[in-house]
Amino acid sequence: MNQHPRPFRLILGSSSRSRQQLLKELGYEFSILKPGIDEEAIRHPEAEQLVRLLGNAKADALVKMLKNEKGSSRTTAEPLLLLTGDQVVVHQGRILEKPQDPAEARQFIASYANAPAITVGSIVVSNLSTGKRYEAIDRAEVYFHPIPESVVERLIAEGAVFACSGGLMVEHPLLTKFVHHIVGTVDSVMGLNKDLTRALIERALAD
Known part of the structure; x- marks a missing residue:
C-alpha cells in the first residue's frame, strides 16, 4: 500500500523492471504507462541536462495522453502523481545509452x-492535481574488476543488457562479484534512488 497519511494515486512512466522493483520496495502501489516518445530525437552533450530533458519529455507526453483519455477529467480528492525519469552512463567522458x-x-x-x-539519472515527479513538478538529478560511480569475456558473452546471450543504459546491470548475479566498489547507492545505479524518490513524492503531496 502507499504508506502515506494522505491517499494518492501513482503512475510510473517507465517499463523498466528495475524501477518497478525499487518502487515496490518503497511500499508504493502504482500503475504503469509507457510514454512512447522518440528518445533519439532529444539530444544534449551534457549528461545531466540530457536526462533532465528526457525525464520531462516523458512527463509531458503522459500528461497529454491522460488529458486526451476519454473521461479523464479528475474530480477525485486524491492527488494523482506521475513518476518519470531517465538514466545514462558516462564512461571516460562519453555518454552511453542502451547498446x-x-x-x-x-x-x-x-x-x-x-x-x-558513472550513472547520471533524473527523477521527475509531476502532481497532475496541482500542475506542479519536482525533479532531482542523481549520480553514482561503479568501479569494476576486469570482467571475463565469458561473463560478457553470457550477459549478451541473455539479452537483458540491451534494456539498460551502457549495458550496466550491477544487480545481475553474473556481475556482482566483479564490482570493486560503488560511490553512491545500488538503487541509484539501478535507475531510481529510493531516498530521493520518496522525498520528491513527499514534497509533491505536501505542497
Whole structure:
C-alpha cells in the first residue's frame, strides 16, 4: 500500500523492471504507462541536462495522453502523481545509452575495468492535481574488476543488457562479484534512488 497519511494515486512512466522493483520496495502501489516518445530525437552533450530533458519529455507526453483519455477529467480528492525519469552512463567522458547491438554491448561492458561507470539519472515527479513538478538529478560511480569475456558473452546471450543504459546491470548475479566498489547507492545505479524518490513524492503531496 502507499504508506502515506494522505491517499494518492501513482503512475510510473517507465517499463523498466528495475524501477518497478525499487518502487515496490518503497511500499508504493502504482500503475504503469509507457510514454512512447522518440528518445533519439532529444539530444544534449551534457549528461545531466540530457536526462533532465528526457525525464520531462516523458512527463509531458503522459500528461497529454491522460488529458486526451476519454473521461479523464479528475474530480477525485486524491492527488494523482506521475513518476518519470531517465538514466545514462558516462564512461571516460562519453555518454552511453542502451547498446544497439552485441558488439556495442561487448565494448561497453568490457571497458568498465578501465575506468568507473558513472550513472547520471533524473527523477521527475509531476502532481497532475496541482500542475506542479519536482525533479532531482542523481549520480553514482561503479568501479569494476576486469570482467571475463565469458561473463560478457553470457550477459549478451541473455539479452537483458540491451534494456539498460551502457549495458550496466550491477544487480545481475553474473556481475556482482566483479564490482570493486560503488560511490553512491545500488538503487541509484539501478535507475531510481529510493531516498530521493520518496522525498520528491513527499514534497509533491505536501505542497
